[in-house]
Amino acid sequence: MQMQEQEPFKLEVVSIRLVKDAPLFSDHKITSPADAVKVLGDFLCEMDREVMCVINLKSDGTPINCSIVSMGTINQTIAEPKELFKASILSNAAGMIIVHNHPSGELKPSKEDIMVTDRMLKLTELMGIKLADHVIVGGDNSQYFSFREKKLLQYPQIYLSTDCNALEFGKTAMVAEKGKAR
Numbered sequence: 001m002q003m004q005e006q007e008p009f010k011l012e013v014v015s016i017r018l019v020k021d022a023p024l025f026s027d028h029k030i031t032s033p034a035d036a037v038k039v040l041g042d043f044l045c046e047m048d049r050e051v052m053c054v055i056n057l058k059s060d061g062t063p064i065n066c067s068i069v070s071m072g073t074i075n076q077t078i079a080e081p082k083e084l085f086k087a088s089i090l091s092n093a094a095g096m097i098i099v100h101n102h103p104s105g106e107l108k109p110s111k112e113d114i115m116v117t118d119r120m121l122k123l124t125e126l127m128g129i130k131l132a133d134h135v136i137v138g139g140d141n142s143q144y145f146s147f148r149e150k151k152l153l154q155y156p157q158i159y160l161s162t163d164c165n166a167l168e169f170g171k172t173a174m175v176a177e178k179g180k181a182r
Helices: 033-045 081-090 111-127 171-179
Strands: 051-057 063-071 095-102 130-138 143-146
Touching (some): 033 063, 033 095, 033 130, 051 081, 081 095, 111 130
Antiparallel strands (some): 051 095, 130 143
16 A cells, blocks of 8 residues: 655735725824814714714824724614724824714613623723723713713732742633532
8 A cells, every 4th residue: 555645734814904995084193082072073973874983092092093893783783892993003002082873873882882881891901001091972972971971990909920930820610520420
């Protein structure tokens, strides 16, 4: 029996690039939610469905760019953290502001808005990209809801171990094993 030569494994090489589109916004420095609304609000208030964007910021609050992360339906949009972080990481952003619209004009955050904000607070703390605000615009852009202004951006206290012996990687699995009847 003759042995066949195996073809060498091919590992594809990919590259990831930030692609710039035509500019929509100015270099207006963002120091408040009202500034974020000035930069992006008019654009979002023209939309007939929910659209979520991320404004990526330099450490001094100057916008680097804006990324349209998700386009949804008339009353919801879905965005996972990986989509929210993608342009921030590629832009080497120090901070981010999430801005989305409510075409109905109702500015009260939905349960999903609150959940995505809470999740992003935890993740931005770990990633080192500060979540400066989550702003909801609606109607004619004369009013907005700012999580920061309402004092709803509470950063969690995340403690990272410096002792590898203190890490408990399998703790959850061990607890589950102990609970099993033998």
